[in-house]
Amino acid sequence: MKLVYAIVNNDDTYAVNKGLQxxxxxxxxxxxxxxxxxxxxxxxxxxxxxxxxxxVIAVLKEHSRKRKQFVPSSTVTGPDGGQSYPVEVAIGGATIFVTDIERFEQV
Structure with a gap:
């Protein structure tokens, strides 16, 4: 048996849950x-x-997607004072870990 851990962005939780069901x-x-x-x-x-x-991995891939989002970066100080510039980062998708199960019980 295997235990699959899938970390999914909250925006994709509903779709992933429905796909798994x-x-x-x-x-x-x-x-x-x-x-x-x-x-x-x-x-x-x-x-x-x-x-x-x-x-399981196919369902996770189908229902979680990557997207881009702007986040504030660290403040840059200069002669005019401090300014923060947004930086575009990729978010979403799924981070998946698969581990072996030594024992499984459902009681």
Whole structure:
């Protein structure tokens, strides 16, 4: 068995959850926060058989997308004072980890 951890941007949580449900894949959702942008994410924990991992990843890829967002950068000081310039960063998509399960019980 495998445990798939998928960290998904909150904007994609609904679509990913519906896609997993439609595929008959059960998941546990946890609220999480990213360290770089301090933005809200959802971490899906999905326990599945080894042969289902590719299907799980396909659903995650289909329903989570990357997008660009402007975030404030650090302040640059100059003769006119301090100014902050927005920087464009890529956000979204899914960060996926797959680990082996030594033991699984559902009680």
């Amino acid at each position: 439609k595929a008959g894949i059960r998941a546990t959702k946890l609220s999480s926060t990213g360290g770089f942008l301090m933005a809200g994410n959802t971490t899906f924990m999905i326990c599945c058989q080894n042969e289902q991992v590719d299907e």
